[in-house]
Amino acid sequence: MAGGYRAEDDYDYLFKLVLIGDSGVGKSNLLSRFTRNEFNLESKSTIGVEFATRSLNVDAKVLKAQIWDTAGQERYRAITSAYYRGAVGALLVYDVTRRSTFENAERWLRELRDHTDPNIVVMLIGNKSDLRHLVAVSTDDGKAFAERESLYFMETSALEATNVENAFAEVLTQIYRIVSRKAVETGDDTAASSVPIKGEKINVKDDVSALNKIGCCSS
Template sequence: MASDGDEEQSQDYLFKIVLIGDAAVGKSNLLARYARNEFYPNSKSTIGVEFQTQKMDIDGKAVKAQIWDTAGQERFRAVTSAYYRGAVGALLVYDISRRQTFDSVGRWLNELQAHSDMNVVTILVGNKTDLKDAREVTTAEGKALAEAQGLFFMETSALDSSNVAAAFQTVVKEIYTILSRKMHLSQDQKKHDMSSLGNGKTVILQEDASDTNSGAKRNWCCS
């Protein structure tokens, strides 16, 4: 039987995730494939920001991922930088058939770190694996860069759907794991604080037992 605490934790979680990377690496098509199972071979460059909300079930909890598709063109970077704020996850996308998009990864990581409020769970995504004959960046190079930067890594194809859902789910599940760990640590600390009230230390505010217990049940939450 679920405890009161389990019921309280079953509320929805909302995680903001951003798609970043150079123009025309396939960010919008990755999102379209994941959110709507659609692909647009002649899609135009994103102007400004668009987003989709996807629901996932993790450990019986309802989790919402609000995925923001940011424009890759240089002239929109100043506009979209504000949308990094509050992000807890990111897909940093490059095109395996265009080395210059891979060479830009370091700059995008710097921008992400400069504009984010916290450490962001990031996966490096080598997109367009369907363009086998045009490949300019090897899988080994992608893995090596991801390991050096402490990122998850996956190669995808928005065209044939390869690993698209897995890339998004990897980020969401890792964010949830980190959040759950923090919640457990917070609850353990509350239990410790409660157990130390009667050990002779000075307590500034005297509360009755009901007030203290209700405070201990307050949810830990992230913004």
């Protein structure tokens, strides 16, 4: 490639990540903060599926994250297997000011594990850490749940951009390490099995259209 320029589609690995958790915990703002460095205080739940991409460099490799957001579906319990298909990482988000969103994390984790590979990398995220005076879920509670379930854990603020970059980067790095380890063990660079590598496309269009057909009022 001339002059060392890398095109948008020039990457070494493509990893699909999913954002899960109750409605209103800040998933969409975490996504927009990480991919576009934007935060919208007035963000409304949208119906359908949204995803955005961003690439990071790890160990001289370009890791492209394709991050899927439930976009309001979680309130209709209509998240289907298409949403989870091919995911190798997940951010399970709760709102540190709303205890119920933390209590529901267990159900989300169960659903995630029912639909994904057992090796999926999961990061538990306590979002809205900027609202310190309203905290209803202590850091210790979050850590304890993460340890019990073998999850990574971070508290973030999409508003203040605290730990958002770190959370996504950590998930992507851990996925990459698993893939690299598999490659070393088998002596095969393509040992990423379920992980799409460079040149292999995730068929996003079919999954998105199937999910968007669910519409706003499925029960």
